[in-house]
Amino acid sequence: DAKTTQPTSMDCAEGRAANLPCNHSTISGNEYVYWYRQIHSQGPQYIIHGLKNNETNEMASLIITEDRKSSTLILPHATLRDTAVYYCIVSDGVGDYKLSFGAGTTVTVRA
């Protein structure tokens, strides 16, 4: 069973920031929050992950609440190529990247 809850879908405007929420209220202390995305008919692509601190890389930023029960993935300047299904996953990430995928959020970036 997926341990996360995400909205089914969301639209965002090209060039604007896209904020994708994820609830993981049962996350345990050693579990990381991972974000992957899947563009149609491709394998999932890693975006970012974090434990409790906010993280940023060239693709996105990850904001994790202090109680770690929720997080937000931020795509700072969405482009049409960011249209994909985005998966928020919690995992202990210790030598076992057996990831449990939920339904994810279908993000559509519109011009």
Place this chain on the structure above:
Amino acid sequence: GAVVSQHPSRVICKSGTSVKIECRSLDFQATTMFWYRQFPKQSLMLMATSNEGSKATYEQGVEKDKFLINHASLTLSTLTVTSAHPEDSSFYICSADRSGSEAFFGQGTRLTVV
């Protein structure tokens, strides 16, 4: 970044035949690889965990005699769909575990059984 390659990307086979899908980690050694299956408009479902040098671990409901997994080296795992039937048509995806880092996924294999 690390690359995981799957081959073939697409395959069409006749009902009753077997199909082998390869998953290679190109720039790192993977002691563990995972095989997922994804039906249209659904999420990825884990099928099995492939362990180098030992037997694969299958998820509940996945027939181990139908989906043969071999992980003979630290860079290659194979999934063979035996006696394929139309209901086995799906998108098969592998991932590789690089210790101390995130999982990397292959580009997927679209299997169509006719």
